Amino acid sequence: MTLADNHMGGTHWMHPHRHGSSSLQTGGGAVSAVIVEDPPNILPKQVEDAKEVIFLAHLLDMEELQETADESSDGLFAVNGNLPQTSVVVNGQFNPIISIVAGEWVRFRVIWASWLEGNLNLSVDGCEMHLLAKDGIYIRDFPRSIETAPIVPGVQTTNDSPIQTQNLEAWTPSYPEYLTDLRSSIPSPGCTCTTEFDRRAVNGIPFPSDKESYLHATYLGAIVDRNIESRGHPYHQHIYPFQLISGLNTFGGYNQIGDWHDTYTGRGLIRFSPTEFTGKMMVHCHRLNHEDEGMMAIENIGTDGTCTCTESQNGGLDNEVIIGIAAGAGALVFAISAYVLYRKRKIVK
Numbered sequence: 001m002t003l004a005d006n007h008m009g010g011t012h013w014m015h016p017h018r019h020g021s022s023s024l025q026t027g028g029g030a031v032s033a034v035i036v037e038d039p040p041n042i043l044p045k046q047v048e049d050a051k052e053v054i055f056l057a058h059l060l061d062m063e064e065l066q067e068t069a070d071e072s073s074d075g076l077f078a079v080n081g082n083l084p085q086t087s088v089v090v091n092g093q094f095n096p097i098i099s100i101v102a103g104e105w106v107r108f109r110v111i112w113a114s115w116l117e118g119n120l121n122l123s124v125d126g127c128e129m130h131l132l133a134k135d136g137i138y139i140r141d142f143p144r145s146i147e148t149a150p151i152v153p154g155v156q157t158t159n160d161s162p163i164q165t166q167n168l169e170a171w172t173p174s175y176p177e178y179l180t181d182l183r184s185s186i187p188s189p190g191c192t193c194t195t196e197f198d199r200r201a202v203n204g205i206p207f208p209s210d211k212e213s214y215l216h217a218t219y220l221g222a223i224v225d226r227n228i229e230s231r232g233h234p235y236h237q238h239i240y241p242f243q244l245i246s247g248l249n250t251f252g253g254y255n256q257i258g259d260w261h262d263t264y265t266g267r268g269l270i271r272f273s274p275t276e277f278t279g280k281m282m283v284h285c286h287r288l289n290h291e292d293e294g295m296m297a298i299e300n301i302g303t304d305g306t307c308t309c310t311e312s313q314n315g316g317l318d319n320e321v322i323i324g325i326a327a328g329a330g331a332l333v334f335a336i337s338a339y340v341l342y343r344k345r346k347i348v349k
């Protein structure tokens with residue numbers, strides 16, 4: 001795997017994405033961590049020196065997998081004998097023991113490689129927990145104290161989990177150009193669209209059988225806003241990470257305005273700017289059985305300076321709040337250098 005020189009270090013993961021088989025293959029265990037290491041002397045010393053634990057949590061639900069296989073008429077997958085109890089395994093193990101030393105900071109690289117509903121809600125009894133990064137991108141206000149990491153399905157995050165030790169020093173990463181802050185940017189004309197997840201479709205439209213028809217279109221250099229109405233579904237976007245702008249579910253402070261994500265559950269305004277890669281950008285529910293059933297759409301990134309939106313076909317949804325959020329959104333800025341994102345699309349997702 002070759003990454004651009006300016007790719008930010010971080011914790012990622014990869015899984016298969018064959019449409020119609022994503023949930024079966026990913027749920028069956030075809031998941032792996034992808035760690036992008038930082039060069040020396042980039043991270044604060046307390047983080048750089050910390051013991052590191054890769055914590056790849058995966059939902060093992062054989063009953064659901066068998067049902068998925070039956071629904072998809074997959075003749076290859078079969079569970080024989082007694083089904084193991086549904087559980088979350090960590091690094092492939094059930095109830096593994098991770099030893100840490102009292103008073104020392106530990107860097108947890110946490111991946112919730114889930115393919116169904118439900119957040120991971122990671123907490124460590126008796127330990128302080130501070131957020132360092134989400135979705136493979138460092139936050140700007142480390143150390144952000146959190147009680148629980150409500151990691152949504154498909155997401156990776158990095159925590160530092162200590163036990164009463166010296167205070168962590170504040171640190172703001174220097175962001176590469178493709179992660180330029182968009183909070184104060186003004187969205188480009190016509191580039192603010194609404195994306196709704198509901199009833200195994202996006203804006204009322206199931207994933208098109210031609211695999212070509214796109215929902216929204218944008219272009220290189222545009223400042224793009226999306227009013228996300230995902231309800232309980234984790235909205236996931238390929239290629240370009242997006243910045244949380246307004247109207248967010250903060251999950252008790254875990255999410256802050258300006259955070260970079262590639263997955264977000266709930267309602268709110270997000271912003272991104274395509275900077276290098278043109279063509280298809282997939283968006284989908286990261287409950288992969290929903291994605292397989294049609295809750296996925298294509299955004300097209302062109303070069304002609306034109307944005308288009310496809311309105312929701314649902315009709316009856318309450319959009320007033322969303323519109324209010326859009327009007328009240330200030331503006332930020334960001335731009336993604338595509339090399340990274342390309343790799344993300346091709347390899348990580």
Ligand SMILES: [Cu+2]
Nearest residue numbers: 233285287290
């Ligand atoms: Cu969903």
